[in-house]
Amino acid sequence: xKKLLLIVTVISINSISFSQYCISGGPTTLEDSNIxxxxxxxxxxxxxxxxxxxxxxxxxxxxxxAFLNAGGNYTANIQFGTCLGxxxxxxxxxxxxxxxxIFEPSESIGTWSGLPPVSMSAFNFTVPGGAVTGQSRLRVxxxxxxxxxxxxxxxxxxxxxxxxxxxxxxxxxxSGYIGDNISDPRLVNTFPFIETHNSSLCYTNQNNxxxxxxxxxxxxxxxxxxxxxxxxxxxxxxxxxxxLDENGTALAINDDYQPCGSQSKISxxxxxxxxxxxxxxxxxxxxxxxxxTIGEGTLNINEVxxxxxxxxPNPSLNEIKIISPENSSFQxxxxxxxxxxxxxxxxxxxxxxxxxLEPGIYFLQTNFSNKVSSKKIIKL
Numbered sequence: 001x002k003k004l005l006l007i008v009t010v011i012s013i014n015s016i017s018f019s020q021y022c023i024s025g026g027p028t029t030l031e032d033s034n035i036x037x038x039x040x041x042x043x044x045x046x047x048x049x050x051x052x053x054x055x056x057x058x059x060x061x062x063x064x065x066a067f068l069n070a071g072g073n074y075t076a077n078i079q080f081g082t083c084l085g086x087x088x089x090x091x092x093x094x095x096x097x098x099x100x101x102i103f104e105p106s107e108s109i110g111t112w113s114g115l116p117p118v119s120m121s122a123f124n125f126t127v128p129g130g131a132v133t134g135q136s137r138l139r140v141x142x143x144x145x146x147x148x149x150x151x152x153x154x155x156x157x158x159x160x161x162x163x164x165x166x167x168x169x170x171x172x173x174x175s176g177y178i179g180d181n182i183s184d185p186r187l188v189n190t191f192p193f194i195e196t197h198n199s200s201l202c203y204t205n206q207n208n209x210x211x212x213x214x215x216x217x218x219x220x221x222x223x224x225x226x227x228x229x230x231x232x233x234x235x236x237x238x239x240x241x242x243x244l245d246e247n248g249t250a251l252a253i254n255d256d257y258q259p260c261g262s263q264s265k266i267s268x269x270x271x272x273x274x275x276x277x278x279x280x281x282x283x284x285x286x287x288x289x290x291x292x293t294i295g296e297g298t299l300n301i302n303e304v305x306x307x308x309x310x311x312x313p314n315p316s317l318n319e320i321k322i323i324s325p326e327n328s329s330f331q332x333x334x335x336x337x338x339x340x341x342x343x344x345x346x347x348x349x350x351x352x353x354x355x356x357l358e359p360g361i362y363f364l365q366t367n368f369s370n371k372v373s374s375k376k377i378i379k380l
Contacts, residue, residue, distance in 0.1 A: 042066030229297030233260035
């Protein structure tokens with residue numbers, strides 16, 4: 001997968017907020033295909049749901065909770081059907097076992113395809129022994145005219161998406177974990193610092209660049225250092241690394257540091273900084289075992305100063321003003337890596353129309369002086 005080598009952005013510390021499940025998707029109309037019923041009996045507690053009449057968007061049916069034991073076997077009975085006309089489609093259900101607010105492919109408990117009316121579907125599943133203890137969600141999607149694989153966050157014309165409440169018992173206790181957010185980071189104040197850790201369990205998506213879980217580190221630089229190296233080389237997954245200053249402003253973001261493939265590395269100046277934050281996450285939804293090494297360093301040749309490109313206003317509804325230090329080509333890329341808009345900048349002030357972009361997060365990638373850099377754009 002071709003990805004950006006370096007991304008530079010500005011993030012307000014207040015923008016790093018507690019993550020939520022995606023609830024902006026689901027059906028856009030009320031007609032036809034719909035989950036007619038859903039039942040789940042837990043070790044204690046049960047869910048009994050009747051689907052019709054249908055609703056648009058994601059329906060949150062959270063008033064009933066099924067308590068599930070880690071390692072336990074259960075059956076979810078789902079009537080994929082319709083509230084009006086009969087049309088073929090597909091369906092799937094997921095449980096967020098690791099409580100990272102993402103319904104991952106590995107968390108699917110069953111799939112269905114057919115043309116209503118059909119018999120009840122029984123999804124038999126075993127809660128993993130490594131599931132995280134606590135409140136979580138089960139999502140059921142029926143997508144009329146859809147096909148596999150399903151995206152649990154997608155929007156579509158006809159069908160239904162319903163969330164249910166489950167509570168995992170006797171699983172992994174995450175209460176002692178630190179580093180899930182900027183207010184409770186893992187502390188680094190001795191150098192060199194080397195740690196092997198896992199981001200898959202007990203961490204959630206706080207940085208909102210990708211949907212992967214994030215781990216936060218607070219770095220107190222040695223007073224004799226002029227810069228530090230932060231490296232994720234040797235990690236087991238495709239990493240993404242962000243460095244913030246003490247006020248939450250991003251100094252640099254790196255995806256792939258070429259000498260170590262799909263892992264990340266950043267060298268950043270410590271002059272004038274009492275503390276820095278490093279945020280470890282994965283490309284897309286990647287997570288797993290990683291090794292972080294922090295020590296005295298020299299500025300990386302790929303480092304781009306934050307003031308080389310200026311964008312305002314950001315967020316924006318219609319237009320953005322870009323101040324570029326020299327002539328440059330550019331691309332506007334969405335968070336899936338798809339190029340949405342291309343063009344060129346002249347040295348100085350440039351105005352770019354973004355009114356036709358869908359609301360969301362994009363990256364403005366530029367290429368000048370043999371450097372590839374980007375900044376995050378928020379389209380309102």
